[in-house]
Amino acid sequence: MLGGLGWDTPARAAGSRAGLAATRVPVPGTHPSWAVPARRFGASGVTAGTVNLRVYLASRDPAGLSGYAAAVSTPTSALYHHYLSPDQVTARFGPAPAQVRAVRSWLTPAGFTVTAVRAGAAGAYAAARGTVSAARKAFAVTFAIYRGPDGRLD
Known part of the structure; x- marks a missing residue:
């Protein structure tokens, strides 16, 4: 997949399955500038295969982190x-545990296998694997x- 999707607020990421679907927004800067119709290879889209993905989770307090x-x-x-340790940053500003659980519980019934959940000072994400069909939906x-x-096909 070229590009990325996210939820526009941490609170919405912890919402219902229907709420999550309604609040998906493209992550700016994640779509390669060269992925345009003129460079598309073949007339049909990709419909089979496996997708490995990461859902990145927002800070529970982005304004506090910036401040x-x-x-x-x-x-x-x-x-x-007065710097914080990586563990302190994660505890204070990382995603709320409920947010992590909500993303995991959304991915699984959507047809994905959650392969890892990571939270640290550099950010947090849930990694998952599923079919192209599941990702499309x-x-x-x-x-x-x-x-x-x-010149390579990507």
Whole structure:
């Protein structure tokens, strides 16, 4: 799959299956500029195969995370150079456990096998594997093969 999808707020990611489907939004910057109709290989889309994917989870407090990052970098701040450990960042700003459970419980009945769940200071995601058919239905996307800038088919 070229590109990415996400939910526009952490609260919506913890919502119902129907609510999740209604709030999918493309993640900006995840669609390669060269994946355009003129570079599409073949007239039909990809309908068979396996898809490995990751659903990235938003911080439970993105404004707080941004504010803390600014504070530890500002010499006049009381928090200047008071860095958090990776575990502290995850505990304070990572996705809520309910959000992780909601994504897992959405992926499984949608036809995916959850292969990993990771949460850390660098971000959090649920990795999953499923069929192209399941991905098309779950994410309302189509799959195609494109000739990349290097001439390879991707």
